[in-house]
Amino acid sequence: MIDTSDTIGINAELAPNNLVRIGRMFRPEFIEGAKDCRYAVLTPNDPLDLLHDLRVAVARRITKTAANPDSQLKGYPIPTDESLKAFSAGEICTDPKLAVLAAHVDMIASEPSKASAQHLSDLQTVGFSVPQIIALSELCAYVCFQIRLVHGLSLLETHHE
Template sequence: MNGSDLTVLNQAGVTPDSTLSGVVSMRGNIIGMTQAAEVAVLRPKETGAFPHDLRAAIAARVARLAGDETLAAYYVSDAGQYEALAVPGQPDMQHEELAVVLSFVDKIANQTRDAAADDISGLQAAGIADADIVRLCELVAFLAFQIRVISGLRLMNGKNK
């Protein structure tokens, strides 16, 4: 895997000839593991209730909620039929059955400390299997991590966004 294959480096604008690239190469194992985690949560072999294009839409939505339009654009390019879901606050009548999922995503992406057992119960009541709830939480947790890493690298690279 080379640097051009690594989302966090691409999104942070780290080029192979930059000073920051040398610094990052000392932590290449962390960057590589971050990319492996991205593949595991966004493009897993076993998708459960959340196919790859829906996961991409959710990722774009979480990036937008964090104010990162560049990362959102990266993910929305793979959102396919779910692209409209990548815009928080925009109703999507075509996918109404996902309203409870998106409400949960919005809450745990922005107000993690306010998440409660009732939030999980709401997903279960909507027919979301426990394994899929775990998958959803893994996705949002990974994105929180990825967004922070990208933000930090951008700052180190002299960029704000």
């Protein structure tokens, strides 16, 4: 059985005896690889002064772009900080640093082809370092990957019912 740290399987809401879920168990390296990536972007050895609450808030905000956003939130706790809670809910941010980050995250999640050097410069202007921007980019990439994989698995489940 897939353990509870398999947030992709949990978010896909695959039934216990579903063929897709059973099939995934034949490729444990994929499940473990995805879990390792998740831990690396949410709880890295060197967090680069990007608090866990901020990382979770970014992940939760990205899930708002999913077709069924509430199904993507399992494994991403609600931040305790009020401004990060609002940020994670997709609300407009009054804090300038969070506002620039929100605009960047929203663009990456919904229209990544619009990304430009100016967006990265904007993040630096409000105080994010290059290593932090890279870490945030990795986080965005992972959450977008999770959304697409969960959607694909749910389509396979629907097809096999």
